Amino acid sequence: MNEDNTILLLCFLIFWTTLFGLTKTSKKWKITLFSNLIVHVIYSSYLFYELFNNPKGGTSLLWFFYLLFILAVHELVILTALVINLFKRKK
Numbered sequence: 412m413n414e415d416n417t418i419l420l421l422c423f424l425i426f427w428t429t430l431f432g433l434t435k436t437s438k439k440w441k442i443t444l445f446s447n448l449i450v451h452v453i454y455s456s457y458l459f460y461e462l463f464n465n466p467k468g469g470t471s472l473l474w475f476f477y478l479l480f481i482l483a484v485h486e487l488v489i490l491t492a493l494v495i496n497l498f499k500r501k502k
Contacts, residue, residue, distance in 0.1 A: 415475060422482050426451070429489050436496040447489065454481050 430447055434440040455478070462474040 419475075419478070422479060422486075426482055426486050426489070429486060429493065433489050433493045433496065436493060436500065443492075447485075451485065454478075454485075 430444070430451075433447075434444045437443040458474055458478040458481070462471055462478065465471070465474070
């Protein structure tokens, strides 16, 4: 396993762990889980397709960084929702 695969694996594990935490704290956990997973599958499948089938002239590195960036943005949205849910539970 090379470094790129390790980085992607760690990012996906962090993402899925946070998504699991959000679904545990959410009242409408089915809607939360399925809406986030649908969005996640759509952008991941498109970017993985481009990563493996369009590697001309160094664009595979660009698709790799796009995947990491979009995954990080989605992670920030989930973390924000998780913090909001945790604060609502305390009140």
